[in-house]
Each structure stands twice: as C-alpha cells, then as structure tokens.
Amino acid sequence: MDLLHYVLITYLHLLISFAEPHILRYHFTTDSTPGAGNPSYQAVGYVDDIQISRYDSETRRVQLLLPWMETDINPQHWENQTQIAQYYEGRQQEITHDIIKHFNNTKDRKNGLVLQVRFWCLMSGDEDDNYSGYEEFAANGDLFIALDTFMSTYVSLMVDAKKITDAWNSRKSSAEKQKWYMEQECKTWFKVYLDYMKETLKPVSPEVKVWGHHQSEEKTRLHCLAYGFHPRPVDVKWMRNGEDDVPSDEISPILPHPDGTYQIRVSVEVPTREGDTYSCHVDHSSLDDVLIVTLTEQDMQESKTGKQPRLYIVIIVLILLTICGFVIIVIIVKKFYSRRGQLVKTEEEKMEENNS
Known part of the structure; x- marks a missing residue:
C-alpha cells in the first residue's frame, strides 16, 4: 500500500x-x-x-x-x-x-x-x-x-x-x-x-455507582460506573476533597446497551489516607448540574464483603434446586407405583372375572 x-x-x-x-x-x-x-x-x-x-x-x-x-x-x-x-x-x-x-x-x-x-x-x-x-x-x-x-x-x-x-x-x-x-x-x-x-430516544440521565477496595495498606482502588444514559457524550472523573482532579489510569470505552443507552467505567488508584474524601463527578447533557456521588465507608465495606453474599445466594439456590429435584423425584415415584398398583389391580379383576 x-x-x-x-x-x-x-x-x-x-x-x-x-x-x-x-x-x-x-x-x-x-x-x-x-x-x-x-x-x-x-x-x-x-x-x-x-x-x-x-x-x-x-x-x-x-x-x-x-x-x-x-x-x-x-x-x-x-x-x-x-x-x-x-x-x-x-x-x-x-x-x-x-x-x-x-x-x-x-x-x-x-x-x-x-x-x-x-x-x-x-x-x-x-x-x-x-x-x-x-x-x-x-x-x-x-x-x-x-x-x-x-x-x-x-x-x-x-x-x-x-x-x-x-x-x-x-x-x-x-x-x-x-x-x-x-x-x-x-x-x-x-x-x-x-x-x-x-x-x-429522548435524553436519559445517567445512574451512577461507586465502590472501592484496598489493594494494600498504602493504595486503594476506586471505581465509578455511569450507566443508562443517552446521548453518548459524557464526562466522568474522580475528585479528591471536592477540589482536586484525580487522573484516571483506567477508562473503559463508552459501551452501548441494547436499549440505546450507554455506560462507562472510570477507575483510579489513590493513596490510602485518613481524612481524604473522594467523589465521582458526571457531566451529561441530560443533567442541569454535574452529578456528584461521594464514596462512603459503606461503599468500601460492601466491596470487601460483596463476594460473600453472592456465595450465600449460590448456596441457597443450590439447596432449593436440590429440594425441588427431590420433591419431583418423589412425585414421579409415587405416580409410578400408583399407576403400577392400578395395573395390578386391573389384572386381578380380570382374573377374577375369568374364574367366575
């Protein structure tokens, strides 16, 4: 070429x-x-x-x-x-x-x-x-x-x-x-x-979810997910103490949803320090003002234990499926023996008729 x-x-x-x-x-x-x-x-x-x-x-x-x-x-x-x-x-x-x-x-x-x-x-x-x-x-x-x-x-x-x-x-x-x-x-x-x-496809305001997890005693990783918005152009960034921009080291592409809306995730790595607060700022044409969502200690705690509830849910679902399977087997067995008993009874009645 x-x-x-x-x-x-x-x-x-x-x-x-x-x-x-x-x-x-x-x-x-x-x-x-x-x-x-x-x-x-x-x-x-x-x-x-x-x-x-x-x-x-x-x-x-x-x-x-x-x-x-x-x-x-x-x-x-x-x-x-x-x-x-x-x-x-x-x-x-x-x-x-x-x-x-x-x-x-x-x-x-x-x-x-x-x-x-x-x-x-x-x-x-x-x-x-x-x-x-x-x-x-x-x-x-x-x-x-x-x-x-x-x-x-x-x-x-x-x-x-x-x-x-x-x-x-x-x-x-x-x-x-x-x-x-x-x-x-x-x-x-x-x-x-x-x-x-x-x-x-009228303008649709974004939903925003923030969470984080400690990578070590010195570093914490923060994530901000903006989703369900339309049209496509959007600006998402992290701020420290409401004033300082935090450079993002990981920004996903703006991805489409089947319903015509979009999503984007912005992640940053920050020092683990007491007293600092972090917030995700989302600017979109559907909003009158910038949408600000602050990361709370609860968001951090949920990220630590987030996998545990999912495990409980999986275990519960497996137990329920096992119980349902057992009940279905019992019903099938009962129907089988019930039908078998009817067939035996019918055969006995036929034999008695023949003998008479």
Whole structure:
C-alpha cells in the first residue's frame, strides 16, 4: 500500500472515530469453513451503536429489532432492504470465491474462509448533506482490502490482496457503485431512521455507582460506573476533597446497551489516607448540574464483603434446586407405583372375572 493510500485510509478511520453524531453501518460475515453450520451468512445493521436489523442466509429476510420500525416506516422500505440484503449476500459469496482463487498463500484456505466486511455511511451533521462512506474487508481476521472513496478504487492492505484489487479495479463500476451507494442511497433512509430515533430516544440521565477496595495498606482502588444514559457524550472523573482532579489510569470505552443507552467505567488508584474524601463527578447533557456521588465507608465495606453474599445466594439456590429435584423425584415415584398398583389391580379383576 503506497503512502497516499495509507494517508487516505488513516484519514477515513479518524473521520469515523470522531464523526458526530451519526454513523449507519453494516457488518457482513460469510463463513465457508467446514462444519460451520447455518446460517453461513449474516448481516447486522446499526445506527450509531444501536442495532436496528439482522439478516441471515436461513431466513433471507430483514428482521427489524426496534418495534417502532415495523409500525412507523413504510413496509415497502423493508421489502427493498430485504432485496438489497439478498444482493449483498450474493456479492459476499462472489468475493469469497475471488479470495480463495487469487490468494497465493494457503494458510487456512483449505479449511475454508471467514470473510468479514464492514460498511459505513457517515453523516457529518444533522442539517447538511455531507455524506461519505468507507468499506473494508477482512479474511480470517486479517484486514486486507479497503475502498478508497476519494479515488473510487479498492486498495490492497497486504501483498496477497493485490491480484484481487487489480481485478476489482478493472471493473471500475464496482467501486463507483459502492461510493454512490454510500454518499447518495444511504441518505434516503438514514434521515428517516434518525428522525424516528430522535423521537424515541429522548435524553436519559445517567445512574451512577461507586465502590472501592484496598489493594494494600498504602493504595486503594476506586471505581465509578455511569450507566443508562443517552446521548453518548459524557464526562466522568474522580475528585479528591471536592477540589482536586484525580487522573484516571483506567477508562473503559463508552459501551452501548441494547436499549440505546450507554455506560462507562472510570477507575483510579489513590493513596490510602485518613481524612481524604473522594467523589465521582458526571457531566451529561441530560443533567442541569454535574452529578456528584461521594464514596462512603459503606461503599468500601460492601466491596470487601460483596463476594460473600453472592456465595450465600449460590448456596441457597443450590439447596432449593436440590429440594425441588427431590420433591419431583418423589412425585414421579409415587405416580409410578400408583399407576403400577392400578395395573395390578386391573389384572386381578380380570382374573377374577375369568374364574367366575
């Protein structure tokens, strides 16, 4: 991959990383390995981090994952989406065939191939029509081809992929069609989804949980979990004595929940000293003021004994399951002998009738 293409691909990745507020993306996976089972092809759609649709090679229909999508959006739209999904299934099969055919090395190729394609449509703002896109391909976990939408060409990211990109670029319409799809066709339904989601996903204030544990006599580790908030941007930090920022040494990614909300955890290591108080400060657009949650001695005590109640619960559950199992066995045995007694009695009655 030459320097120009590297710079372009890096720029696109940065654009995706910082694109606010919206990304429409699809993940396609084809598994041709022996014994992979069904479905061999799956496609999942997301708006930002919210999963909206699923398609696979068994049902061959787009399945909607948000209830309002089925009732509020024209059914013909989803019929069109099913046809597009079926097209991409066929395209994925052709790409898999090309990869197996053109790759020179034989690493894992005899055992089949797992092809993953990630496809983005990016919208840079709510009001303008500035749309762009990106597409990349991975074979057995190795990223090997990307679509350069600036040049409308496919770029090889590893030596083995050059034969494939040359073949694809010889059919110039292929890359141009994908670029047009990202920058124009995506626009048609992207705005529709966002309009409905703005009505459905109102701002939601975060819930906050703090806890800590002593790592040694000198060091204590503190954790702050903010969860259940929407939209995504949030600022979470620890403060000492309400004034001093405590640098965080561990910050999790902002992770999505299936309901469209998010969570983040921020952890710090602090000296174990009497007299210091620590609080977690959460700033979010749904809040009028910064939410402050102070770590108490009870939070520290609960962290020490937190595993113990869970153990008791497990033991209680096991005892209850054992009792339930014993009761079920007793009932089955009683029914068995009751039925057996009836059968014996019936046989005795028949014998008495025959004798008489």
